[in-house]
Amino acid sequence: MTMSTIGELLNQFDMIASNPKAQLEKYIAGGKQAIGCFPYYVPEELVRAADMVPFGVWGAEGTINSAKKYFAPFYCTIAQMGLELALNGKLDKLSGVIMPSICDTLRPLTQNFRSAIPQLPFIFLAHPQNRRAPYGVEYTKSQYGSVKQKLEAIAGKAITDSALKDAIRVYNESRAARRKFVKLAGQHPESVSPIHRSAVLKSAYFMDKAEHTALLTELNSQLEALPKSDWKGSKILLSGILADSKNLLQILADHNMAVVADDVAQQSRAFRLDVPEADDPMTALALQFAGQDYDVLLYDPELNKRPEHVVNLTRENGAQGVVILMMQFCDPEEMEYPSLKQALDKADIPSVSIGFDQQMRDFGQARTQLQAFADVLSSKR
Amino acid sequence: MSARTTMGIDIGSTASKCIILRETPNDGRENGREIVSKALIPFGAGTSGPVRVIDQALADCDYRKEDMAYILATGYGRNSVEAANFEMSELSCHACGAYFLFPGVRTVIDIGGQDVKVLRIGKGGALDTFVMNEKCAAGTGRFLEVMARVLEVKLEDMARLSAQSTERVNISSTCTVFAESEVISQLARNKNKRDIINGIHRSVAGRVAGLARRVGVEKDVVMTGGVAQNSGVLLALENELQTDIETSPLSQYVGALGAALLAFRKLGSLEA
Numbered sequence: 320m321t322m323s324t325i326g327e328l329l330n331q332f333d334m335i336a337s338n339p340k341a342q343l344e345k346y347i348a349g350g351k352q353a354i355g356c357f358p359y360y361v362p363e364e365l366v367r368a369a370d371m372v373p374f375g376v377w378g379a380e381g382t383i384n385s386a387k388k389y390f391a392p393f394y395c396t397i398a399q400m401g402l403e404l405a406l407n408g409k410l411d412k413l414s415g416v417i418m419p420s421i422c423d424t425l426r427p428l429t430q431n432f433r434s435a436i437p438q439l440p441f442i443f444l445a446h447p448q449n450r451r452a453p454y455g456v457e458y459t460k461s462q463y464g465s466v467k468q469k470l471e472a473i474a475g476k477a478i479t480d481s482a483l484k485d486a487i488r489v490y491n492e493s494r495a496a497r498r499k500f501v502k503l504a505g506q507h508p509e510s511v512s513p514i515h516r517s518a519v520l521k522s523a524y525f526m527d528k529a530e531h532t533a534l535l536t537e538l539n540s541q542l543e544a545l546p547k548s549d550w551k552g553s554k555i556l557l558s559g560i561l562a563d564s565k566n567l568l569q570i571l572a573d574h575n576m577a578v579v580a581d582d583v584a585q586q587s588r589a590f591r592l593d594v595p596e597a598d599d600p601m602t603a604l605a606l607q608f609a610g611q612d613y614d615v616l617l618y619d620p621e622l623n624k625r626p627e628h629v630v631n632l633t634r635e636n637g638a639q640g641v642v643i644l645m646m647q648f649c650d651p652e653e654m655e656y657p658s659l660k661q662a663l664d665k666a667d668i669p670s671v672s673i674g675f676d677q678q679m680r681d682f683g684q685a686r687t688q689l690q691a692f693a694d695v696l697s698s699k700r
Numbered sequence: 701m702s703a704r705t706t707m708g709i710d711i712g713s714t715a716s717k718c719i720i721l722r723e724t725p726n727d728g729r730e731n732g733r734e735i736v737s738k739a740l741i742p743f744g745a746g747t748s749g750p751v752r753v754i755d756q757a758l759a760d761c762d763y764r765k766e767d768m769a770y771i772l773a774t775g776y777g778r779n780s781v782e783a784a785n786f787e788m789s790e791l792s793c794h795a796c797g798a799y800f801l802f803p804g805v806r807t808v809i810d811i812g813g814q815d816v817k818v819l820r821i822g823k824g825g826a827l828d829t830f831v832m833n834e835k836c837a838a839g840t841g842r843f844l845e846v847m848a849r850v851l852e853v854k855l856e857d858m859a860r861l862s863a864q865s866t867e868r869v870n871i872s873s874t875c876t877v878f879a880e881s882e883v884i885s886q887l888a889r890n891k892n893k894r895d896i897i898n899g900i901h902r903s904v905a906g907r908v909a910g911l912a913r914r915v916g917v918e919k920d921v922v923m924t925g926g927v928a929q930n931s932g933v934l935l936a937l938e939n940e941l942q943t944d945i946e947t948s949p950l951s952q953y954v955g956a957l958g959a960a961l962l963a964f965r966k967l968g969s970l971e972a
């Protein structure tokens with residue numbers, strides 16, 4: 320068998336990331352059931368252990384029409400597009416959905432979704448904000464237990480401990496491969512464009528994780544074999560909920576900005592932490608959530624941990640600046656912004672905040688700001 | 701060798717501006733350049749404005765387009781200027797142009813047709829940080845145009861009328877659409893237009909000041925863009941920010957001026 324080139328592999332990831340419908344149909348045609356996993360922190364291992372395919376539903380680029388009936392305009396597009404997809408029949412082939420309720424937008428979404436799409440088996444998931452104390456871990460475990468039961472009913476089979484342990488292993492391997500890729504992509508920006516970087520990470524949401532890891536391992540080993548890069552452009556860190564807009568990412572590429580690290584919910588934040596070793600796999604899953612941190616969505620008694628984390632990530636990865644993709648109408652992100660900006664200013668790290676949503680059609684203002692930001696970064700080099 | 705010339709073109713959303721610069725004998729100033737021609741056409745991106753503004757700037761001096769050593773385009777419509785050798789973001793151009801006119805500038809507040817930008821200028825005139833309004837016409841030139849129409853006054857008369865205000869009327873909404881109905885209801889209550897205009901100016905100032913505080917306001921503060929011509933907004937903004945604000949008769953040309961200056965810098969790096 321001949322090895323694919325880096326370019327061929329990246330294009331393959333891009334094809335998958337751009338065609339979730341084809342992916343879903345492929346799994347269904349192969350006799351699999353698929354479960355829609357909404358953001359954030361869905362224990363996908365349970366879905367895999369039930370021999371079903373977890374399928375990420377993080378909204379989609381498009382226009383909101385039918386869902387308008389259910390939402391005031393000031394709801395983020397992730398929530399609105401999630402329902403729009405369902406109302407337009409795009410989620411019909413799923414055997415169920417798991418919907419967390421961790422922010423004030425997702426909570427009403429869960430209830431609107433339930434009443435608008437009664438035919439789709441619905442699994443509600445309430446993560447506890449006090450996640451670390453033993454009672455918090457217990458609570459997460461009981462929530463995951465009820466998710467497990469409902470998945471078993473849909474799959475028509477029990478989820479065994481050994482199947483779950485195996486799923487955890489597959490997922491930890493996937494997380495490790497994705498973390499490694501993020502590092503390598505940052506070290507070889509001339510080979511991995513911002514769009515390709517996003518495609519590799521996004522495709523994981525539409526693929527069986529073992530398949531994704533196999534393909535990614537091949538890519539990683541080829542990237543590792545490349546000579547050291549001599550990147551002349553600037554290096555940035557991306558912060559936000561989503562960073563998958565090709566239009567926006569192309570602007571970064573046009574102005575020679577390489578993404579060397581991210582703290583994006585759909586990207587690194589989703590695979591930062593492995594599921595720890597524990598005899599009981601359900602406890603292990605709950606402990607993973609207990610260990611999550613540095614997130615605008617998660618209760619942080621110290622208030623400033625994510626801003627500090629972003630500063631550290633920026634420094635550790637040699638990024639010269641931070642591009643904050645601020646999801647329109649995302650309260651958690653907007654409320655955190657002043658402390659994030661303050662932390663970056665204090666650390667003398669230039670940053671720019673770009674308003675973004677999945678209905679965005681005009682990128683002129685974003686281009687103006689990013690182009691000027693590239694000038695700022697190059698004048699500081 | 702005859703002095704080299706460059707052209708800066710700023711294609712905004714509502715107007716096109718052009719500046720032609722010539723090198724002057726080195727008089728010890730860092731920016732040994734002089735403006736030989738300038739033009740403004742009140743039509744912006746996607747109209748005949750860009751072509752006309754270049755023609756007019758050339759018609760007003762002894763140069764031809766071929767004489768330009770470098771042409772740099774900026775502004776919302778910068779990508780569609782065929783004559784340009786290069787394009788740059790208007791944020792970088794505004795920083796450069798403002799620094800040329802006001803070497804002590806640290807903060808630039810630019811209110812254009814559909815954008816508000818606030819820039820912080822670092823040492824040597826380099827752009828340090830900036831913020832722009834988002835997707836909303838509140839606080840922009842467009843907002844003032846809509847209000848002038850509702851009030852049946854000319855845009856250029858607003859400053860004069862506002863100065864004659866005797867009673868405080870608050871326009872509380874910062875949304876153009878809601879503010880429009882607020883103005884209509886104030887008119888229905890027989891409030892004086894002069895007082896309403898004054899309230900509109902304070903509403904714009906409040907909105908812009910909020911944005912300015914995000915980058916931090918440091919002296920000297922300079923206001924640029926078409927709205928800088930409106931002394932009513934300028935005054936309201938001075939009050940709101942509690943600082944003097946300078947402006948220039950060239951306020952609308954600052955982007956084009958910066959582009960023409962950066963064109964010289966590009967020439968320098970090409971020759972280096």
Ligand code: SF4
Nearest residue numbers: 395422424646649650
């Ligand atoms: S965290 Fe923000 S982007 Fe995500 S669902 Fe909640 S409001 Fe929307």
